[in-house]
Amino acid sequence: MKNEQILLAERPKGMPTTDTFKYEETEVKAPKEGEVLLQTLYLSVDPYMRSRMNDAKSYVPPFQVNEPLNGGIVGRVEESTVDHLQKGDYVVGYLPWKRHITVKAKHLQKIDPNVAPISTALGVLGxxxxxxxxxxxxxxxxxxxxxxxxxxxxxxxxxxxxxxxxxxxxxxxxxxxxxxxxxxxxxxxxxxxxxxxxxxxxxxxxxxxxxxxxxxxxxxxxxxxxxxxxxxxxxxxxxxxxxxxxxxxxxxxxxxxxxxxxxxxxxxxxxxxxxxxDYAEHFGEGMKQLGEWVSQGKIKYAENIVDGFENVPDAFLGLFKGENLGKQIVKVAE
The missing domain is CATH 3.40.50.720 (NAD(P)-binding Rossmann-like Domain)
Structure with missing residues (x-):
């Protein structure tokens, strides 16, 4: 099965352009023991990713030229080699920008679609x-x-x-x-x-x-x-x-x-x-309270959803033009 990924084509000087990104066909890898195969449904673009395009020391390593960019992704399990994740489950993780992703299950968090729309795992509940x-x-x-x-x-x-x-x-x-x-x-x-x-x-x-x-x-x-x-x-x-x-x-x-x-x-x-x-050990507390506030209507949220994997660069650049009201998300698949 054909796959597609987005690479960092060059390190931008000033505002990035569409030339900063490069699309490349790649293979879909079958999951090995402890891994799952995902189909990307929603992909997050975030302002902090701009600093990772520079070759400079920061709190996370910089993106590498000619390597896939990565960020928050919500996906659906297509194949699984682990018991706690089954085909059809929804998960969120920090993953490479690909249409189909093979990843170790330990890097994923399962999402309950009955609590809130799954896209919120990249925004208000993420x-x-x-x-x-x-x-x-x-x-x-x-x-x-x-x-x-x-x-x-x-x-x-x-x-x-x-x-x-x-x-x-x-x-x-x-x-x-x-x-x-x-x-x-x-x-x-x-x-x-x-x-x-x-x-x-x-x-x-x-x-x-x-x-x-x-x-x-x-x-x-x-x-x-x-x-x-x-x-x-x-x-x-x-x-x-x-x-x-x-x-x-x-x-x-x-x-x-x-x-x-x-x-x-x-x-x-x-x-x-x-x-x-910095607060990773307290994420459970934060998620619980945010979930309660959302369910009680005390916190509302907005999402600006851009359709299509081919539009990921435009969605990212839109962050710096103020195009988004709320969370900027790319919908890759149904």
């Missing part, structure tokens, strides 16, 4: 949801009546952060890049205020108006001028979970802006970088 949960609650620690600001608020992580902050009784201000996103965050998710960073004439003034009592928690997803503006409003004891810097991932030169250390010092504020795997 890595983005857990990132929001642990980053906000462990580092941000929002309290009732405090003001929480979320940049990248309409992304897969940001929208969950805002809703958890509301559950904890905080006032939530989001920053997003389209009127559609602003309307969704306010009307569907209950954000108190949302600022359109693309149309504002003065983001500092808009933030000051939206945060009359200052900022107690800033969930940082974007970096750049937006973060400089939020920093000017930090309160005493502010907490800043540092999750992402999407505005800087495609820069070809080092970004130089206002130094934040003075703001942190003046306000006895805490800024802490983290990655979701």
């Amino acid at each position: 890595m983005p949801g857990l990132t929001a949960y642990f980053g906000l609650l462990d580092i941000g620690q929002p309290k009732e009546g405090e003001t929480v600001v979320v940049s990248g608020a309409a992304g897969a992580v940001g929208m969950v952060v805002g809703q958890i902050a509301k559950i904890k009784g905080a006032r939530v201000v989001g920053i997003a890049g389209s009127e559609e996103k602003i309307q969704y965050l306010k009307e569907e998710l209950g954000f108190d205020e949302v600022i359109n960073y693309k149309t504002t004439e003065n983001i500092r003034a808009d933030l000051k108006k939206a945060c009359p009592d200052g900022v107690d928690v800033y969930f940082e997803n974007v970096g750049g001028e937006i973060s400089d503006a939020v920093a000017s409003l930090f309160n005493k004891g502010a907490r800043i979970p540092l999750c992402g810097q999407i505005s800087m991932y495609n820069l070809e030169k080092v970004d130089v802006g206002p130094r934040i250390q003075t703001r942190l010092l003046m306000n006895s504020a805490l800024m802490k970088g983290f990655i979701v795997n």
